[in-house]
Amino acid sequence: MAISDVQEYTHLTDEEVEQLGRELDAIRKEIEESRGDSDAAYINRMIRIQRYLAVAGRLTLLLGTQSKKTRVPAAIAGATFLGLHKILENMEIGHNVMHGQWDWMNDPEIHSSNWEWDTAQPAEQWKHSHNYIHHQFTNVLGYDNDIGYGILRMAREQKWHPVYLGQPVYNALLASLFQWGVALHDLDLERIRKGEKDPKEMKRQLRQIGRKGRNQVLKDYVIYPALSGRQWKTTLAANATANLMRNLWAYVIIFCGHFPDGALHFTEEELEDETRAEWYLRQMLGSANFNGGPLLHIMSGNLGFQIEHHLFPDLPSNRYAEISVKVRALCEKYDIPYTTGPLYKQYGQALRTIIKLSLPNGMTSSDQPEPPTPSRSRKRKSDSERPSRIQELGVWSRGKSTERQAS
Amino acid sequence: MTSTPRNRTGGRSALAAARFRGDPGHALTQASRVHERHWVTQCALARICGGCAMSLGRPIAFLGTPDEVARNAFHLPPMHTACAEELRRTPGADPTWQLVTTAGFEFVRPATEDLDREPRFEPNSLL
Ligand SMILES: [Zn+2]
Numbered sequence: 001m002a003i004s005d006v007q008e009y010t011h012l013t014d015e016e017v018e019q020l021g022r023e024l025d026a027i028r029k030e031i032e033e034s035r036g037d038s039d040a041a042y043i044n045r046m047i048r049i050q051r052y053l054a055v056a057g058r059l060t061l062l063l064g065t066q067s068k069k070t071r072v073p074a075a076i077a078g079a080t081f082l083g084l085h086k087i088l089e090n091m092e093i094g095h096n097v098m099h100g101q102w103d104w105m106n107d108p109e110i111h112s113s114n115w116e117w118d119t120a121q122p123a124e125q126w127k128h129s130h131n132y133i134h135h136q137f138t139n140v141l142g143y144d145n146d147i148g149y150g151i152l153r154m155a156r157e158q159k160w161h162p163v164y165l166g167q168p169v170y171n172a173l174l175a176s177l178f179q180w181g182v183a184l185h186d187l188d189l190e191r192i193r194k195g196e197k198d199p200k201e202m203k204r205q206l207r208q209i210g211r212k213g214r215n216q217v218l219k220d221y222v223i224y225p226a227l228s229g230r231q232w233k234t235t236l237a238a239n240a241t242a243n244l245m246r247n248l249w250a251y252v253i254i255f256c257g258h259f260p261d262g263a264l265h266f267t268e269e270e271l272e273d274e275t276r277a278e279w280y281l282r283q284m285l286g287s288a289n290f291n292g293g294p295l296l297h298i299m300s301g302n303l304g305f306q307i308e309h310h311l312f313p314d315l316p317s318n319r320y321a322e323i324s325v326k327v328r329a330l331c332e333k334y335d336i337p338y339t340t341g342p343l344y345k346q347y348g349q350a351l352r353t354i355i356k357l358s359l360p361n362g363m364t365s366s367d368q369p370e371p372p373t374p375s376r377s378r379k380r381k382s383d384s385e386r387p388s389r390i391q392e393l394g395v396w397s398r399g400k401s402t403e404r405q406a407s
Numbered sequence: 408m409t410s411t412p413r414n415r416t417g418g419r420s421a422l423a424a425a426r427f428r429g430d431p432g433h434a435l436t437q438a439s440r441v442h443e444r445h446w447v448t449q450c451a452l453a454r455i456c457g458g459c460a461m462s463l464g465r466p467i468a469f470l471g472t473p474d475e476v477a478r479n480a481f482h483l484p485p486m487h488t489a490c491a492e493e494l495r496r497t498p499g500a501d502p503t504w505q506l507v508t509t510a511g512f513e514f515v516r517p518a519t520e521d522l523d524r525e526p527r528f529e530p531n532s533l534l
Contacts, residue, residue, distance in 0.1 A: 128453045
């Protein structure tokens, strides 16, 4: 069930919504004021560990595979180190740095405008498709491309078509090739299919993806294997394994963020005039957490605190754990659902939705919980009454700025 | 430069209009989207320059009236320093605009009780 009026769904009064907003503002302010050296030390430590893992992985593969005796264990260890490096770099470092969580440090490298991550998608496109589209229009049908990545049917409101019968297979492909799915994310496949995409912008993006993708392929599948000499095949296989490891992990974590039962979809038409408090409320209802220890949270980029991340996407990720205690208490106080559970259960629910929605609605039932109290039914606006989709970036003097960058 | 950008919010806010001097018909028409809520939000989150739409750099520049500088609350989107300088020189630009640079900023959506009804930027590490 997608909901069209968040406040009505939660049965909160205007004053309660605003009060909740003020309490969340206070949490935000407290973190902003206490942000400092120990947080900076945290992200620097993560980056160091991530680099050690990369060096350890590359060296183990280069040297360890040369002798027949150590070849197999070196390949396994090397692939594992590399996989962990990619996971840590993509999830806890790249994703969070690109949100601007560490910009306040004024570090020349750890900054949202400079960080380029170890995956096929160019950082610039990620910052558009993820930071803007996904975080601004979270779980809003027709806006947020993270709902099924343009491939899967993830909400009952999305029209069924026989092509979705293959959904379990597409899902497995998306999971194993996740970095390439993400790479194509900002292209917005659905708009290309409908012929709505500006061909010039599409070409520009494709060139960018081509360049970045080529460099990734060269690094993992040509240069490092070549450096291993006669053992190139082992290194190539280990690198492919590391990428697969990162792909599967990132996919599972991301699908746990918005698809377990309880994370709601919206058909919100009032996005334009949403106040800060209403925006907070939509973010809380559209996201789902998972439980785990500190290591699990670090390796998932602290996205187990998806609710807190969506409330405060630009606060340092190492503070989400302490924020979550307060947010959870607020949810109890205001009787708002706080969706969480063990990782396997959250992913299990997302997978069940993927499988169920491969079939027409009539053949399956919804797993979404009932709203806190019954909400009035409300007439949904027709498509023609809804605002048109958000505009492409860069309509104004794109050429000039490219020249500026190049000069 | 292409056409004047589409404005889906139905015109500039009073606050934004108040910043304009001279004839708004000629003033900053190319860059008028720097006052659009959609564009400002997109720049804030996608970390792109409000002027040229490319990835922001470091430092990040903001243009603001003395009042905005004093409140540390800016309404024009973040920009490259060069783009901000250029916008400041554009005919129709507010002559009181000051340029401020920062490494980072908080993006603050308006709350119901705020007198200021526009999203604003609060630089958090002024340079
Ligand atoms: Zn610029």
